[in-house]
Structure formats: structure tokens, C-alpha cells
Amino acid sequence: MSTVKDRPYWWEEAEPRPADEGTPPETADIVVVGGGYAGMGAAIPLSRAGRDVIVLERDRPGDGASSRNGGLTSGNIRHSFSKLVNKFGMEHAKAFYEEGMTAREDLFSFIESEKLDCDFQLTGRFTGAMRPEILESMKREADMMHRHLGIEVKIIERADQHDEIGSDLYHGGAVRSDMGGLHPGKLHRELRRVAEASGAKIFSGVGVTNIERVGGTFTVTTPKGKIKANHVIVCTNGYTDKGLPWLRRRLVPVISEMIATEPLSPNLMATLMPKKQMHGETRQLGHYYRPSPDGTRILLGGRRYDNDAAKARERLRGGLLEIFPDLSETELSHHWFGFVAFPMDELPKLTIHDGVVYATGFCGSGVVWARWMGQKAAMVVMGQEEGASAFDKVPFRAIPFYNGTPWFLPVMMNWYKLKDRMTGTLK
Template identity: 30%
Template sequence: MRSHIFTDDFRIEPQWWDVARPASAGGELPARADLLIVGAGLCGLSAARRALDLGAVPVVLDAGAIGGGASSRSGAMASSAQKLLISGAAQGLPTNVVAELVDQHTMALDHIRRTAAEAGIDAGYQASGRLFLAAVPADLARFEGHARILRERGGMRARVIGRTELSAEIATPHYHGGLLVEDFGGLHPSLFAASLAADVARRGGVLRSHARVVSVRREAAGFRVVSTAGTILARQVLFATNGYTDAALPPVRRRIAAVGSFMIATEDMGRDRVKALMPGLRMYSDTKRSLWFFRPSTDGGRILFGARPGIAPSQPRAAAVKLHGFLGTVFPSLRDVRISHAWTGTIAMTRRHVQHIGQYDGIWFAVGCNGSGVVIMPWLGRLAVERLLGHRTAPTVFERIDFGRMPNLAGTSWYVPFAAGAFALGDWLDRKRAGV
């Protein structure tokens, strides 16, 4: 273990928590609830806010701290439907469905911006733009088509940047050009979650942390929800547990792959040094199957870098060593920079790489961030509650796409390391063919 790369105060927790740490919320559970929401992340908290708008008082339970799961552990890059295009997920869907998904993701981004601007919710939003980086030259050739769809369907300002122009955007020899979407940006995820939670509590919603839901059973008047903190009779139930879905909702657990994602934060290098490497202080990610993503911290003094460190799961400290190496590959001048934070979170991947809303035996769910949940999951929670409470009568596109099963065994996504290995091999073959 290369211990010299860590600062003296190195911590295994998100750097985001330096500003807004996920909170505990205790107290006796009510005996009854109009709506019980399982999961106090961005999806569940946004669903709770919308329920209050529609006159239902929600009770929100989480197995951990409020906002302490993947919602406050992500890279928090605010964008819309580009991942459907760049990942290739859109290729297996009908054209009209892809168009609807692009529209929904665009509305989700607008919702984030409106919430931050109008509702008094502090998301730490920065309209920085996002630069997608071509890992091999062939990826650059596909960017023009992606830019056209984003312009035409989403009204986005999107343009392709060639390799010779790239140095004005990022000081690295590692990439072959980019797709810049100026309307995208980034936010502060744990600040956003904390602000949503405070708003729910202020308006009369009930939040309880460290209350794992064990089972949900239908009864005549609704559902009996058993948790480690007590039992509640709820008229309606919504699961917003995403990659943390467990045996309390087996049908959904069988349909998602729980995948670990890892991030590091550098020591404070000063805004000038970060800006020299990233002149636009944008959000960045590349086109590899096992992608790397990185961004400046909200104060501009650090770089936050995320990736999957290898085929097998790893502890954050060990993963940090590999991510530090990746960071040095992108920015050779940072090979000696130290790491102050390292952390991991669990995301939910679905068979079609899209989000899903639905219900099993009357129990609703909204899941499937697919590694880009900070924008779409709050919107998904809102849509799910509107459907659940009857405010929205027509099924959304997220309900009409088949939610195919994964080959999970006893709730375990045993195949994830094999998929990671296949992705790494595919990336290697792409570089080999391109001679890079």
C-alpha cells in the first residue's frame, strides 16, 4: 500500500460530507401513515416533497443516515440523456421511446435547476458545462450525432471539440477530442439531500434514520410495514432504495445489479492549480465502458475523481491507490498529489440501462440510476408519487419499458466482476485497434 499518497488527515468518507454530513433522525414511529417511503436519498426525499404538495403526509424511513447512501456519494454531475446515447443503451429501444426518454431527462434537469432557483432548496448547483472525452478516435466520430440529438430534442448547446482544440479545455494528452454540452453542470449532492430533508421535515413530513424495512405485507386498509424501528400501517408504499434494495422487495432486487462505484478527492491544491488543468472548471467523463469521471470540487481547490478500480470489489483505501494512478494518467503533473478522502457507494444497473417505475402487488418502486442518478432520480421520485397518488393517470415511459430480470442468485449480483472484466477487455481492444 502506497501510504505516502495519503494526507495525514485522510478519511474514508465523501469529501462532500465536509460541508453537509448526513444526519440521524430519531423518534417514535407513527402508528399509521398516508404514504410510507423506503429510502431517504434524492429520489425518496423528492417523492416526499411532491407528496406534501399533493396533500399526503409521508413517512420516510432509511436503513442508514438521511441522505447517507449513494445520493451523497456520487460525482453529482448534472446532465440529461447523454448517457443513453454514449453508452449505446438507446440502440435497443424504439425511436419514439428514446425520444420520450430524452424529453424526460431534459425535464429532469430543468426540474433540478428550478428547484434550486425557486424552491429555496440549496443544491450547490453550478452551470459549468460538461465535457465528454473521447477515449479513442472512433468515439469522437460519433459525437456529432449525439450533439445533434441533444440540440434538436433537448434544446441543448452542444458542440464537438477536436483534439487540437482540446488543450483550451483540459490539460491532458490522454484524450482525442470531446463533446461539450454547455447547459450541463454539477451540484453538491449531500448539501442537496440535506436541504431536501430539511424542507420535508419543515412541512410536516416524518423522517426516521437507521430504520431498515424488513417486510411489507398487504392488508385490507393498505400495508403493514415492519421495520427495525417499529411497525406502521400505511395506505401506500413507495420503495426508492435503488442499489440498496434488499429482501424487503424481492421482485425489484431480482431486477437490478448492485455495483460499487469509487471516488477520491485530492488534497486542497488551490484554485489556480486546478484551473490550470481544467480551464473551464467543467464536469468531465470519458467514453470507456469502464469510464473515468472527474470534476473540480465546489470550492474549486480539489479534483474529485471516480472510477471502478478493478474487476473485484475493493476497500476504499486500496481502491484509492488505483484511482490515484488513473488520475496521474490523465494529469501526469498530479502523480505526486496526495489524497484526502476516498469512498464508495452502490449504484443500481438495470438490464436496459434505463430507469424504471412500477408496482408489484400494489407496492410502488422507483429505481435504476444506472450511474447517472443525481438528476434523474429526483424526477423519478416525483413521477412515481404522482402516479401512486392518482395525480398523474397515464403511465410514464419509465413504466412502459420492460423491467427485465438479472441473473441474480439469492439477491447477489455475482456476475458484476465478470462484466467488469469484459468491459476492461473491450476498452483494451478499442485502444489496441486504434493504436493508442
């Protein structure tokens, strides 16, 4: 039996590199905390506008979720469009979804105009319906999205499913042709390259332990000294630590984890993933999966609800075999995890509190959202109208009885598991 590497498959080609490990300067115009997509998204427009920006990263830039994710460029919002209409009304629901569409297109055009080498392909995404009645509700949702947002969702009946995926697990599904996939590690590497080329100074191994507002400026404390800054942008998402207590009370960090298979034969890949698309499914604890950018392997992810890493890996493997029973003899090559962050209302956040700008809460869909909200945060700092977001008026509430240690997570995961069992979508 081959050994499974417990590090991201993506790191084979694009492992995060340390940045400047020296002491940051004592003053800066803008301090960005966190060196993932959101941090780079903020640093690029600021430094391009000639502002003095430093990015402080506790580990290596990219060590967070930004070099570990599935690379699906969905720009998803956790709630369906109809649910948002019920909760916020048509005008707000449209604004939320439209911002997701704009953010996605903005990423695609940035990749193109900056010639980012990140294996981006607009492949489309197939979401499998776990039950026949779910396909019916997908049809209603597709109709609503077409009427109100102009989004084309192609419904696939079960009889035609094999054109999309070599699996009998689903009862049909839906294809979104405006979504695709990329190499997340390479995307981060490229964003960092652009940020550095624009003049942003990036430091690694500098964790922020306190942010204090003193009159019109800020004092940012780190183990390597204090920095005085005119502005602070916080982009720490699922890795937010005790140095940022206000944010910690508002975000639940959740483990998302992935496996990669060993290379499969071209014939098998063509049968299992004939369109080389991205994939998802309609269950509470559903899987997301895709071919590797070179088309040789399958990478599959899901939420973790077992503390034991070996059991967690087996559960993911079980998920893979449920979709593709033909892979029962296939070995895994990699298994890894990272943290994503959920605010209570499960909507992305662009919030100012006590003068600090927060870009966060991407609910596992930050490939599009994180760079976008980081960029918005930069525009807020520069006083530009484009810094406005459909999400900036939505309150960012503290979670009751919570200080950043998610004691309730096992209960929630079991509840989701139970819901999946009750709806017959989990065996």
C-alpha cells in the same frame, strides 16, 4: 505522507444527520422506504399536498449514494440516443431523452425557486474521446441529437482541447452546456429540510424487513413494529436489502468510488480545469471528475473492480495521473465509495408491482433521476396525470439466476476491462 480519510469529502461540510430515532406511528397514509434523493423527492409533493407521509430510513437519511456522489447533474441515460433509436424506435427514444431533459430542468428550477443552498453551477460538461474514431462517432451522435432533440453538443477538436482541459489524453471531445455540478451532500440536506418543513416525518435506524399487501392496504414490518399504510413507495436503489426481495432480483448493486486531492494552487487548477467544468470520458470503465465547488481540488470517480480498498484507491489515482500527469506529487485527501443500481436494461424505473410503487435503477445518474422519479411516484400515488413517465411501460424484468448477490460482477468488470483494452482505451 498524509493520511487519506476514508469518508466522503462532501461530509466535511454536509455529513448526514440522524432523524427521529424513535418508534414510527402504527398507521400512515403513505410510507416511503429509503431516505435518499428519491425518498425526499417523493415525500415533498405528498406532504405539501397535505398527505400523511412517513419516510423510513435504515441508516441516517442520505447515508446511501445521495451524499456520496460526484454531484454531476447530467440526467444521463446509459445508452446513446442512436442505440435507443435502434432498440425502441425514434418515438420512444425521443420520449426517454426528452424526459431526461425535463427532469434536469426541473431540478434546476426547483433549486432556484426553493433557494436550495447546494453550490449548484451550470458549468457545462466535457466528455473526452479516447480515440480519434470515437470523436467521429461523437460528431454523428451530436448531429442526431441536434436534429431530433434540439440538444446543442459542441464538438471540440484535439487542437482546441486545452481550452477545455489541461490534458493530452483525449482526442478531442464534446461539451454539453446544459449540464453542471453541485454539492451532493448539501443538496440532500436541503431536500430533507424542505421535506421536513412540509410536514414529512422522517425516521432513521428503521429498516423495512417486509411489505405485505392485505386487501386494499399494506402492512410494513420493521424491527420497531408494524405500520399500516394506504400506499408504499420504495426508494432504496443500490442499497436494497433482503427486506425487498422482489426488487433485489431486478437490480445489480455496483460500487462507484471517488478520490479527492489535497488543495491545488489556483494557477494549477486554472491550467488543468480552465472552465471549471464537469468531465467524463468515453470508455466502458471511464472516469468522471470535476473541481470541488470551491475550485480548489479535483474529485475523480469510477467503478470499482478491485475488492482491496488500497488497490482500488491506487487504481483511481492511476486514472487521475493518466489524465493529469502533473499531479504525480499531489497527495489524496479522501477516498470513499457508495452503491449505484443497474436494472437489466439499464433504464431508470418507475414501476408498480403488487400495489407498491418503485422509483429506482438510476445507473449512476441519480442526482437528476432519483428526485424526479421519486416525485413521479408521489404523483402516481395521488392519481395525478403528471405521474406518467416515458419509462413506466418498460418492463422491469428479474435478472435470470439472480437473487440479489451479484456473483457475475467480477466477470462483467473483467469483460469491460478487456473491451477497453481491445479498443486501446485502457493501458
